[in-house]
Amino acid sequence: MDAMTTLQRWTRPTALKLASLAVLMVAAAMWELPAISAEAAVKIPAPAVDEKAGTSHTETAVFAGGCFWGVQGVFQHVRGVTRVTSGYSGGSASNAQYEMVGTGMTGHAESVEIRYDPTQISYGKLLQIFFSVAHNPTQLNYQGPDHGTQYRSAIFPRSPVQRSIAEAYITQLDTSKAYRAPIVTRVEDYKGFFPAENYHQDFLVKNPSYPYIVINDLPKIGNLKTMFPDVYRNDAVLVSKGG
Template sequence: MTTSSSPAVRRRGMLFLAAGAAVLAAGLAWQGPALHAAEAAVQLPAPLQDVPADGPRLQKAVFAGGCFWGVQGVFQHVKGVQRAVSGYSGGSAATASYDAVSSGRTSHAEAVEVTFDPTQVSYGALLQIFFSVAHDPTQLNRQGPDRGTQYRSAIFTQDPAQVKVAQAYIAQLDAARAFGAPIVTRVEPGPAFYPAEVYHQDYLTENPRAPYIVVHDLPKLDNLKKMFPQRWRQEPVLVKRT
């Protein structure tokens, strides 16, 4: 993990290392990237409904799928995305800080605000990537080693059109039995988005060798590149460069 003054960041690192120690204690060799089963991607169909492009005007979408480091990293590598910012959504401005949100008592979820050009990548295409490679939408109030409502799967919609398309896509995937369990992703219309602290922005790119990133997040980039080669952007669009 990166050096940080945040106790919550250090706790996340310690929890991850404790999981690795448990593997070793069980007499198994901990191979780091070999523990990628939880990050397996799912090949999903495109949404049958989509939000039409309204000319060249940029649009925004907000997604929550566990730790925001990996979700941000995925969308930063998608063509047509102009900006992807880690932050918090679902609660108030007064509690929009990492240590407060990590308590699980603020109603916030770790989320990523994606600014995109709909003439290059549609809202529906972003939904397809979100469900396919960015997270596991069948895990209730958790993702991988992270537990709590702050790690819930959620789509924070920005307008009625996004609500309609997101709900329709979840229904489409459930009807097709795309996953081995029901989708638990919540569609939460309209809450404000609050950017996270600077040290969280571009975390995946700046810390590619951190154990948490290696095991839980780099596989997501591999899956994005393999499953959506037409969407893949080699050079990420970074917050600190825009």
Template sequence: MMARPRLLLSSLVLGAGLVAAVLTMPLATAAERAVVIPPPAVDAKAEGGTAKAVFAGGCFWGVQGVFQHVAGVKNAVSGYAGGSRETASYETVSSGTTGHAESVEVTYDPAKVSYGQLLQVFFSVAHNPTELNYQGPDHGTQYRSEIFAVTPEQEKVARAYVAQLDKAGVFPEKVVTKVSGLRGFYPAEAYHQDFLTLNPTYPYIVYNDLPKIGNLKSLFQGLYAEKPALVSQARG
């Protein structure tokens, strides 16, 4: 198992110059290139109020950061899904034995962004859905690609989209993303929340996650929100 380095932020500040360089370098240099994919042929019905969706796609820092910049998203919380409440802590989940995956719970306005659009961002920008039980430098089942459907309709839409993407052959390998019903979502520790925004010069973020924000802005201009929907603001 390979996990992210511990949070020694005071000794790992790189400066704004390197951040700017990463954001302007070719997309495939610092992180995997995003894949342009078609929207889902089947989408969930738009309803009033708010809805929730839960996605797992490697380190939750980057997945959270991406969805926080999607217009119509009211909140995106890093946490754990797939296991029990008793084992929902970073140290325990990092063992890879709990059944949990690092996940992000997205609260969104279906009138502004659909579940299908969130799925499109998830598959195209937020992670690589062809990597089995790992994402980039992070290895273990806790970094797997999985969609935790909150409703039967979400499960139907997600399964149909996985089949659609595989049939279209938009990825060089088969999509390995699991689709399952959500049994519970447990928010991660406070220091994991808003990590990308609060630590833009942290090396892991610079090399692995900031390019995802650039990809989102480039490929989904109509969905991109410059100001992130932060957990700290939602709580305040």
């Protein structure tokens, strides 16, 4: 196995030893690894069906697309988003802990709860970003180096309107052959969102040189800036600052 493949397979902090981490950080910087993210961006059309503009300034979306570090990081840089929290959806409150979710036996998926202002950005636009740059919706029960049902691609609608928009968009993208493989994203019943432990919050922003982030997630931020310049914001909205 070559060094680059080894780097791509490194996963979460519980699996990293400090000595190896130091070596990987140097290697990532030398090899300019952001270009090798396993979840390449895809240019896709906007949804034909979207929510109507209203007077509410606060709505919530819940998406799951692999490791929540990167998905949270992407949406923290989206204009109109007021808060993004990493957490767990799909299971119960009793087993919404990182170690338990990591077994793949709880029903949870690593997810993000996105609070946004629908007068500035629509649910459909958030979905377009989710499908285009935040993750790869054709990977079944994995994203990049992370495997298991806890890393599945899923949408947890908070209303019948959100469900209809999500389902219509998946059909639209599959029909248009936007991807080389079928979309496997599940539209699941919302059973609640449970925030992850504090050390997971704002992880990408706080740890931009962390090897996993450099390899898998920083390319997503670059793709967001390039592909969605109209909604990209340079300063991330942070959980730790009450954003």
